[in-house]
Amino acid sequence: MTRPSVLFPLFAEVETLPGVGPKMAANLTHMEIARPRDLVFTLPHSGIDRRRRGSIREVTPPDMVTVEVEVGLHIPARRKGGPYRVNVQDAEETFQLVFFHAREDWLKKQLPTGQRRLISGKLELFDGIAQIVHPDHILLVSEAEDIPEFEPVYPLTQGVTQKVMAKASSAALERVPNLPEWIDPALVVREGWPKWSEALLAAHGPKSAADLAPSAPARARLAYDELMAHQLTLALARASIRRGKGRPTQGDGALRKKVLAALPYKPTGAQDRAIGEIAEDMAKPLRMSRLLQGDVGSGKTLVAFMALLVAVEAGGQGVMMAPTEILARQHLDGLKPLAAEAGVRLEILTGRDKGKDRAEKLAALKTGDIQILVGTHAVFQKDVEFQDLRLAIIDEQHRFGVAQRMELGAKGQAADVLVMTATPIPRSLALAQYGDMDLSILDEKPPGRTPVKTALVSASRMEEVVAHLREAIAEGRQAYWVCPLVEESETVDMTAAEERFRHLRAALGEGLVGLVHGQLPVGQKDAAMARFVAGDTKVLVATTVIEVGVNVPNASIMVIEQAESFGLAQLHQLRGRVGRGAEASTCLLMYRGPLGETARRRLEILRETEDGFRIAEEDMAIRGAGDMIGTAQSGLPRFRIADLERQTALMALAQSDARKLLADDPTLETERGRAARTLLWLMEQDKAIRLISIG
Ligand code: ADP
Ligand code: MG
Numbered sequence: 001m002t003r004p005s006v007l008f009p010l011f012a013e014v015e016t017l018p019g020v021g022p023k024m025a026a027n028l029t030h031m032e033i034a035r036p037r038d039l040v041f042t043l044p045h046s047g048i049d050r051r052r053r054g055s056i057r058e059v060t061p062p063d064m065v066t067v068e069v070e071v072g073l074h075i076p077a078r079r080k081g082g083p084y085r086v087n088v089q090d091a092e093e094t095f096q097l098v099f100f101h102a103r104e105d106w107l108k109k110q111l112p113t114g115q116r117r118l119i120s121g122k123l124e125l126f127d128g129i130a131q132i133v134h135p136d137h138i139l140l141v142s143e144a145e146d147i148p149e150f151e152p153v154y155p156l157t158q159g160v161t162q163k164v165m166a167k168a169s170s171a172a173l174e175r176v177p178n179l180p181e182w183i184d185p186a187l188v189v190r191e192g193w194p195k196w197s198e199a200l201l202a203a204h205g206p207k208s209a210a211d212l213a214p215s216a217p218a219r220a221r222l223a224y225d226e227l228m229a230h231q232l233t234l235a236l237a238r239a240s241i242r243r244g245k246g247r248p249t250q251g252d253g254a255l256r257k258k259v260l261a262a263l264p265y266k267p268t269g270a271q272d273r274a275i276g277e278i279a280e281d282m283a284k285p286l287r288m289s290r291l292l293q294g295d296v297g298s299g300k301t302l303v304a305f306m307a308l309l310v311a312v313e314a315g316g317q318g319v320m321m322a323p324t325e326i327l328a329r330q331h332l333d334g335l336k337p338l339a340a341e342a343g344v345r346l347e348i349l350t351g352r353d354k355g356k357d358r359a360e361k362l363a364a365l366k367t368g369d370i371q372i373l374v375g376t377h378a379v380f381q382k383d384v385e386f387q388d389l390r391l392a393i394i395d396e397q398h399r400f401g402v403a404q405r406m407e408l409g410a411k412g413q414a415a416d417v418l419v420m421t422a423t424p425i426p427r428s429l430a431l432a433q434y435g436d437m438d439l440s441i442l443d444e445k446p447p448g449r450t451p452v453k454t455a456l457v458s459a460s461r462m463e464e465v466v467a468h469l470r471e472a473i474a475e476g477r478q479a480y481w482v483c484p485l486v487e488e489s490e491t492v493d494m495t496a497a498e499e500r501f502r503h504l505r506a507a508l509g510e511g512l513v514g515l516v517h518g519q520l521p522v523g524q525k526d527a528a529m530a531r532f533v534a535g536d537t538k539v540l541v542a543t544t545v546i547e548v549g550v551n552v553p554n555a556s557i558m559v560i561e562q563a564e565s566f567g568l569a570q571l572h573q574l575r576g577r578v579g580r581g582a583e584a585s586t587c588l589l590m591y592r593g594p595l596g597e598t599a600r601r602r603l604e605i606l607r608e609t610e611d612g613f614r615i616a617e618e619d620m621a622i623r624g625a626g627d628m629i630g631t632a633q634s635g636l637p638r639f640r641i642a643d644l645e646r647q648t649a650l651m652a653l654a655q656s657d658a659r660k661l662l663a664d665d666p667t668l669e670t671e672r673g674r675a676a677r678t679l680l681w682l683m684e685q686d687k688a689i690r691l692i693s694i695g
Pocket of ligand 1: 265266267268271294295296297298299300301302422446447551
């Protein structure tokens with residue numbers, strides 16, 4: 001499939017626009033503007049009131065004013081660099097135009113004494129005299145039409161002025177074609193939205209501040225277009241993933257019963273609900289594509305294992321992939337006792353498996369002897385074949401975006417897919433990032449946890465913290481000490497961690513302190529972890545490699561250095577490493593003072609709550625959605641108009657609209673379906689377009 005020709009003018013080089021040369025084009029790339037298309041989607045962010053006034057008396061300075069004047073005497077600067085003044089007179093009042101460093105001959109030409117001009121700029125009082133310093137506009141009265149009464153103000157970048165931007169935008173707008181409607185007609189009517197092309201003209205030509213509000217019909221429509229294109233992409237991904245199965249996976253519950261009977265606890269209501277949702281989904285002939293979202297410690301492992309058992313009960317196999325070696329091993333250790341209860345064969349496969357060992361495992365997978373496999377991405381290598389893979393669980397921790405899920409979907413395996421994430425995210429982001437999936441949420445923690453006591457401590461009190469740690473160790477407690485990832489380079493961070501390691505070892509005792517960081521060879525890393533898990537070392541100095549999943553119940557102290565440099569979600573994750581045992585736990589957030597107001601507010605949220613969902617909402621409110629997730633890796637497009645934080649309802653609407661459109665017209669062949677294809681092209685959703693052709 002190729003781009004519809006009606007869009008060609010919008011997708012030409014931006015230099016094809018009149019008035020845009022190579023230099024300007026280069027400058028525009030700093031605003032991610034490469035084509036006329038990008039210009040039309042770059043809307044003015046504010047506007048200036050340039051209504052004509054009879055006299056400056058009608059406004060109260062400081063304020064913008066636009067009046068016709070008769071030019072009076074010029075009063076050149078008395079000293080170099082001093083103000084050059086020009087007296088002017090409107091219908092009722094005399095005032096001055098003031099210029100610095102302006103050339104006299106230019107000023108004389110612009111403002112000849114005795115002639116009339118239209119002046120627009122900011123009126124101020126200086127020593128009681130009304131003046132406009134460097135007016136924005138000086139026009140012949142006959143040119144007055146050149147400035148609109150409400151002048152749009154565009155975002156700018158180095159080397160791109162308002163004038164140039166306005167001109168380029170209006171040239172780009174002339175290339176906007178009429179396109180058939182892709183939005184549900186009933187919705188368009190209900191919301192009172194203009195047609196696409198009209199919406200663009202209106203959004204670039206606001207008549208008042210009200211037209212700049214995100215809720216103004218033209219802007220809302222354009223935002224919806226972006227969200228709709230994104231949700232259509234997700235809906236296509238969802239459809240392509242779901243297509244690849246055709247066979248229900250239904251267990252008799254026997255293995256699950258055994259495991260539940262052997263557990264020392266009862267599943268929480270949320271765990272029961274999630275297990276039920278997953279089993280029901282797997283029983284359907286469509287392929288499952290589901291996200292299990294649960295805060296650290298909410299008990300995702302049990303839910304995952306129950307789902308794997310459904311696959312085994314049905315006579316098939318299950319696989320669980322973790323992002324790192326350490327986590328894969330921890331899954332193995334956590335699942336082993338449960339697997340033993342069920343009498344199920346569980347194995348691990350990582351990049352470290354080589355030679356004969358690996359060959360044996362692969363053979364056992366192929367015959368179905370291994371029923372459950374955990375591992376790293378090595379489990380998805382080409383030569384890994386299952387006898388009957390029914391369920392793939394991806395413990396993603398934000399490293400697995402829409403693009404990867406699409407790839408997994410395109411593999412055409414008949415396995416159900418469950419993605420687990422320990423990062424609670426606000427609803428709007430969940431819709432944007434995982435809109436292709438169905439959602440199960442663990443919003444309830446297992447009972448009997450003592451809350452983690454969280455405190456902010458200045459780094460200047462380092463020695464007190466170390467002394468406190470010494471006492472805690474004497475009482476048999478264990479602690480994590482997290483060094484920040486502040487520098488771009490891992491080597492620098494590693495050095496910081498090594499230095500802290502030496503410092504703490506000297507202060508607390510040689511054999512009591514361990515070290516892990518991303519640069520260590522896997523063997524050393526695992527050995528250090530193992531010593532900490534076994535309780536041989538009491539303090540584990542680490543970079544954020546311990547962020548995800550690691551479970552050491554006896555560790556009840558978490559010290560985080562330069563906490564202000566971490567994201568809230570990350571701090572919450574780190575803190576989740578403690579508070580897992582019966583012991584009361586402490587989290588010390590050390591900062592390099594003095595903290596700015598925002599930084600302090602962020603850290604204080606952690607002190608106030610342990611609810612990951614609330615922390616996520618606050619984090620987004622402070623930082624903005626774009627900042628909260630690495631856009632590139634999440635597969636989220638950069639929305640130019642839509643506002644993820646404030647337009648959640650619009651996003652939800654777009655999701656149901658997109659899913660419905662695809663349900664009615666899976667290959668997008670109807671008139672509206674074809675219009676929707678054009679939308680996808682317009683929004684550069686190339687991946688989605690490829691998915692249509694697969695269908
Ligand atoms: P997550 O992976 O969601 O962070 P885990 O699955 O590792 O959480 O569970 C954390 C701890 O809680 C584990 O030690 C686990 O055995 C325990 N746990 C899980 N579910 C329950 C429950 N319903 N009641 C009590 N403890 C539970
Ligand atoms: Mg876990």
